[in-house]
Amino acid sequence: MNTTWSRFNIASLVLGFAFLYLPIVLLVVYSFNESRLVTVWAGFSTKWYVSLFNNQAFIDAAWVTIRVGLISATFATILGTLGALAMTRYTRFRGRMLFSAMIYAPLVMPEVITGLSLLLLFVAIGLDRGILTVTLAHITFSMCFVAVVVQSRLVTFDRSLEEAAMDLGATPVTTFFKVTLPVILPAVVSGWMLAFTLSLDDLVISSFTSGPGATTLPMRIYSQVRLGVTPEINAACTILIAIVAVGVIIASIANKRREVNRARDEQAAARN
């Protein structure tokens, strides 16, 4: 339908994407700035990266962030997948309304509320604030995102695959691991990646729930930003962006390759 792909559409896409990407591009560019002033270009330099790697506080924060991210993403994926299964497979159980409300609400809940309420919970049960509490908090909000991602895949899942497996003698548990999980795996993996980046990026909830010795990278960046814009922060941001970008690009290339292989196999099969 080429007629509808008009100049107006192209213009709005170009402007829209320029708006989305220009700030990030500028941020990355100025991380290589020689000058201490972020906004005045004074030549190419990588010295801010060097100084960043010599900054022990940043390195520590990065470690905390990665550990929290890996652990919370993994647990969030397990819990979120279970939640998605519960939502799609068991349409009738007591408290289902509440359950679906609890899955959807964290998606839009202002972070200050989630952060505050979790903190108050940890205080009430006497849990010392630290890496554990941050991880628990991250699991809680990211599992809901995983649940939504996996659920959208499960809705289109062909149930007769499972019925066929059970008809051939597989127990429900075997069926899940041998049939259901492999089919929904791409959604589960992207759920994990989403949970990991959500954890990597979170500032507000971490600020509420963390304690001494559990400063995450966004918290570190935030406290620096409050003191002013520096190329060092640009460098730290660039590294974070790079990690995420590389991850997403690898995932999409893998996805693309799988699709291409599949298309080729299907063509080959059609020829036979």
Next chain:
Amino acid sequence: MQKLIGSVTSRLVISVPYLWLLIFFLVPFLIVLKISLSQVATAIPPYTPVLDITAGIRSLFNGISQFTWENYVWLVEDPLYYKAYISSLVIAAVSTVLTLIIGYPIAYGMARAPASIRPTLLMLVILPFWTSFLIRVYAWIGILKPEGLLNQFLMWANVIDTPLNILNTHTAIFIGIVYSYLPFLVLPIYSALEKMDYSLVEAAEDLGCPPLMAFWKITFPLSMPGVIAGCFLVFIPATGEFVIPDLLGGSSTLMIGKTLWSEFFSNRDWPVSSAVAVVLLLLLVVPIVLFQRSEAKAQESEK
């Protein structure tokens, strides 16, 4: 035996995430509610009464009798709070409308793009969402500062001769919210438009409807579910936003997320910040319920 395993597993599948959310999502709200009725104290934790279930029913009742509405009265009496609430709602509403005005053409352009490049466009919209919120907001400081890149550019282009003061104004907050939440709005609208059968527009034109009119009568109404979902996805979190007003809005802007943050971290007044959170939640309950309603409806129609 088989059946038994099946029922045990199904119970596990439901109860594990259910319990987790009860403990880490619902119970915390009850605690917030409870503390919002407590009094501030110079202690650890900094409020009284501290309910200790292990101390027995009697002391529990004693504690409950000490509950007070003082914090809520405080919220009503001090204009700072209700001004912050109103300002948050207004800023969120204006930003939502702005996001819609900017986001709809993008979603439309994507949905009408050749099918072969649609996945790429979709990824381009999602990609910024994967980069940290904080970083994306931070990037705007360098652009909007008086000596920032935008002013440098405008002055170089001879559009202005004195730098515009954008940072630390509402305009900066609008830009920040529109920028950060744009993908949330574009995606649901895109998926609504993409699902739409284009022959409906052709049918309208065939029946004598010019293209712009066909857009208003057919395309736009049919994209409404996406528009509604997208607007909620922007409006609700934007109301309680903290990072954007804090970094771009400066000290003069009032937003309730910021107020809550400073009440908690600077004043260490946990009961008042809990009361602020409870009232914010009450304000957002209506849009949140409406949002869930629309999501549930969308899911029903998928089936």
Next chain:
Amino acid sequence: MKSLGSFRRKFAPWNDPQAKPFIAIENVTKRFGDFTAVDDLSLNIYNREFFALLGASGCGKSTLLRMLAGFETPTSGRILIDGQDMSGIPPYKRPVNMMFQSYALFPHMTVEGNIAFGLKQDGMPKNEIEARVAEMLKLVKLEQFAKRKPHQLSGGQRQRVALARCVAKRPKVLLLDEPLGALDKKLREETQFELMDLQMKLGLTFVIVTHDQEEAMTMSDRIAVMDKGKVKQVATPAEVYEAPNSKFVADFIGNVNMFEGTVTAAQDGKINIDIAADKMTIRTDATRDCSVGQTVGFAIRPEKIRLSRKEPANSSVNAAYGELYDIAYFGDMTVFHVQLENGRIIKAASLNAVRTVEDPLGYEDMVWVNFDTDAGILLTA
């Protein structure tokens, strides 16, 4: 006088040299990139005609229809409707309406709203719209469904709403893209007759796109058989079936036994064709000009072939002996596959005109097949 087919057609403006075509498609070509969807195509369609574009998917028939509606612009050539050149006229200003294959009913409007939509675009007064909508609802027998939304209707009802919606504007031409494609067989047969009645009653010109030859044969006055962007033949259903102009059309429409051979003798309006591949000779009326030595095709429909256990009276002409190899029973008729001694399989069909048969044919029976010299079709293209 002998005529093709089994019934006489009163309406035949295409045979009248005075008649002016209502739709004139003149040398229209449509390319999408490298792909030529419609290739230098010319067609005349007459007022009140029921015209079918028939072809396999990808033959360009839908593209041609979309060009008539104005959704695609011809790369070259032009289209005239009622004498007016349509180039540059957008869909919403054309005197044609289209019924979409998917029906394209507006899901957010009621049945009434859908039918009234086009009328509102014309700025028709409100009371007239109401009257027209009521009339349309009555026409398609959906009076009690006026307030329903499309998803609350059955497939057949949706089809009727779509029809009412495009008829409501009283267009000069109605374009129908696979109008019955989404219906099941039984409903399709009923609806065919409803469509024909409607067309007669309203006196409209219908242009229908279909891949279903039975549908095209049943409903239309004339059929254009299309292949690879070109029209292969434009003729009445009977002509297309009984006198196809090419091997492609003969093969595409209905069932056929196809032979290819060389003309060996021509005399008294009859010719002999030597079928080298099957080591046999066919004698047929010389319905087309051909000369000795020319390679020609010969097609014969299964129902034109007689089957018998006894040797036919004149077994030296168009007769052969073979074994019953396969039998397909369809209820109204039975199709027999006979393997001749030379190995060739011939399809012969017989109408089951009676319920009981004395000594019926069975597998592996030896039978004679034969046909008359005017039963087959001589093909030179």
